[in-house]
Amino acid sequence: MPYVITSPCESSRDGSCVDACPVDAIHPSEDEAEFGSHPQLYIDPLTCIECGACAPACPVNAIFAHQEVPASMQSYIEINAAHYQR
C-alpha cells in the first residue's frame, strides 16, 4: 500500500520527502509552478513503491504508510490520490 501525506504538511511543505523519494512520486515540488497553489504535497499512489524513505525524512511526521494513517486523518488517503486523478 502506498504512503500518504497528512495534515502536518500543511504548515510545513518542507520538501525533504521529495528529495528522499527514489521514484519521483511526491508533488508538487518547490520548483514546480503549481507549488504555490497547493496547501501540501501529495504522494502518487500508483507511482509509490512503498520504500518508506519519505517518512523519516519528513520533519513534521506527516507521512504514514497507507495502513497506518491515524483515524483522524483517513481522508488524506483520498486527498493524495485525488491530486493525481486525470
Ligand code: SF4
Ligand atoms: S514510500 Fe518511497 S516511493 Fe513511496 S512516496 Fe515515499 S519515498 Fe517515494
